[in-house]
Amino acid sequence: RFLGAVAMLALASLGAAGVGQIVNPAGRNVLRDVVEPPIELADYPSPLAGYRGWLKNYSDETLMTVSGMPADARLGLATMDYHNGEVYTVGGADNESAAGSFARVGDVIGVQQSGEEATVSVNIEGYSGIWLPSTGFAQSIEFEGDRQQALQTSLAYNGATGSAIVLNGLQAGDAYELHAIVPQNPDVDDLKQATISDVAVPKPAAIPDEIQAWASEHGTNGSTTMENITAMQIQLQKGAFSHGLENETTSLAGHSSFRMDSMFKVDSLVGDDEQYAVAFAFALQYIGVPARVVMGMYPDEGFESGSVELTGDDMHAWVEIPIEGFGWVPFDATPPEDQTQIEPDPVPKPEPKPQVLQPPQPIEEPVELTPEVQPEGGTMDDEEEGFDWLPIVMTVLIVLLSILLLLSPFIIIGLMKLSRRKKRRQAEDPSARLAGGWHEIVDQAVDLGLEVPRGVTRTRVAAHVSERYPQSRASDIGQYVDAGVFGPQSPPEDEVETFWSDVDRSVEAMRHEASFWDRLKSRLSVRSFMRNRSARRRTR
Known part of the structure; x- marks a missing residue:
């Protein structure tokens, strides 16, 4: 029986191999060879999570050299529209926003947009990552150097946000030339009569309770939505600025819901672009205004003609709000960097009153206390708290069960x-x-x-x-x-x-x-x- 079973298995294997050679075609057509899977940015960490790292480790180090930027423009890295409770990130395929939709492109993109044309040259030095620094809406991106082919083939672009990524990652020595159209930002007078566009933005997983209470107090008293936005922006700019570095006011990094809730539990707000931008976005979402957070770079004095070296100190984060007729407009809620502590509100001095001679008070008889109102020997604060046996009992039970x-x-x-x-x-x-x-x-x-x-x-x-x-x-x-x-x-x-x-x-x-x-x-x-x-x- 054993020899017979072995013989049957051998014949079946030979037969299957022969039939397979006859039936199978010479070549295989696999769907993944012709259909490119979508780019899922959830596999990459949120760039805003590493915001403090750029300031701490690259404060004086040149990250890139840029030329050709408009004076008041900003060099954006990533546009993030969804807060998952821990970090602000790019909305994925499950969200209702197009911010996470990146498509492969060649050197010519050609997004239709109105604004000022600009040709920007970027030379990468200390910067690294998949996010490509860009401004406005790119018309073409041409890479240079030894890695030109690798970078060009891994380029992906989002026409809704103007963000670009390079899946092979940028590193020192890379260079590229960006032809873009930079939209014109509205002036202050235009914003007074502006109307907020109805744009779908993913709702945060949870808006901290303290920020909800703060937004109810400062963002609902104006006659128009734009007045409420301005009121909250001005109120946030009254806070204190701190990166939490050495010799600075304590300010923890991060922008989780817990971190943001803790920020608003104290009397004075303290933080940097990371915390203030996220807090502003939370407050805007709470009052029904679509908002997203952008991380990028720009010098405090603006771009000058010629080449500008950008360091870690030039890394910023801000909020963008959709305005009808202007698109997504940047708003800054961060206090000035030299505003490192909050001055207390002055206490009004009492007005002096004329001195009037008061008649002497009558002598009062000492009050006799009844037994019911005799003072007690001590207060609750003086009583010693009883020893908490629960942790010890639980530890013993766990050990015994083990x-x-x-x-x-x-x-x-x-x-x-x-x-x-x-x-x-x-x-x-x-x-x-x-x-x-x-x-x-x-x-x-x-x-x-x-x-x-x-x-x-x-x-x-x-x-x-x-x-x-x-x-x-x-x-x-x-x-x-x-x-x-x-x-x-x-x-x-x-x-x-x-x-x-x-x-x-x-x-x-x-x-x-x-x-x-x-x-x-x-x-x-x-x-x-x-x-x-x-x-x-x-x-x-």
């Missing part, structure tokens, strides 16, 4: 063997109790690792056990059991009880002759149960 879990195999198997022994010793028939005692000895030998032969007489089994464990007296006990089980009369009750004492001594002798590890393994061994089960099957 120990119990580790000992559970020993306990369960031990109870099973104790139940089996009790059943054997309390059998109604004295002969059955004798046989049960013999099985107890054999089971102990099996659990200690002895291979006891099956299907042979009790005499041969006793000889096999005595050979391995001479002090067990297995041969003598086996002969006694044979005489009691197959004899003409049942053994007396007192002899059976004495016999079980011999069984206990025999079991203890075997354990004494066995090694420590064999004794330990016998506690967890279930070989005797398996052996008895097999014996019952053969009997049936």
Whole structure:
């Protein structure tokens, strides 16, 4: 049968291989070879999460050299429109925004947009990452240098936000020329009469409660939405500026919901672009204004003609709001960098009043206190708090449960063997109790690792056990059991009880002759149960 099965499998394999060569075409057409999967930016960390790193590690280091930028333009890196509770990120495919939709493009993009044309040259030095610094809406991006082909083929662009990424990543020595159209920003007078565009933006996972309360107080009193936006912007700019670096006011990095909620729980706001931009975006979303956060670079004095070296200190974050007729317009809510602490509001001085001679107060009799109003000896603050026993009790319970879990195999198997022994010793028939005692000895030998032969007489089994464990007296006990089980009369009750004492001594002798590890393994061994089960099957 074995040779026949092997032959059948061999013939089936040869047949399948032959049929496969006939049926399969010469070439394979795989869908992934012709369909490019979408770019999922969720696989990359949010650039805003590393905002403080640029300021701390690259404060005086040149990240890139830029020329040709309009004076009041900004060099954007990433446009983020969704806060997931931890970071502001680019909305993915599951969100209702197009900010996360990037498509592969060539060197010519040609996005339709009105504004000022600009040709910007960028030379990368200390900067690295997948986000390509750009401004406005790109018409073409042409790379230069040794990695020109690798960068050009991995370029992807988002026409809705004007953001670009290079999946192969920018590094020192890369250079490119950007032809873009930069929209004109409205002036202050235009914004006074501006109308907010109805643009779909993903809702944050959760707006912190403190910011909701703050926005209700400062962003709902104006007669127009634009007045509410301006009021909140001005109120945020009254806060203190700090990167949280050495010799600066303490200001933790990050912009999670917890971090932003903590920022508004104190009397004075403290933070930098990362916190103020996110707080402004939260407040705008709360009052129903679509907003997104942009991270990018620009010098504080604006771009000058010629080449401008941008360092880590030039990294910024701001908020963009859609305005009808102007598109997405940048708004800054960060206080000036030299506004490092909040001056308290001046306390008005009381106006002096003319001095008037007051009549003397009448002498009052001392007040007698009734027992009900006698002063107490101390206050609640003076009372010592009671010791909290809960952590200690919980720790002890966990330790005890862990120990119990580790000992559970020993306990369960031990109870099973104790139940089996009790059943054997309390059998109604004295002969059955004798046989049960013999099985107890054999089971102990099996659990200690002895291979006891099956299907042979009790005499041969006793000889096999005595050979391995001479002090067990297995041969003598086996002969006694044979005489009691197959004899003409049942053994007396007192002899059976004495016999079980011999069984206990025999079991203890075997354990004494066995090694420590064999004794330990016998506690967890279930070989005797398996052996008895097999014996019952053969009997049936």
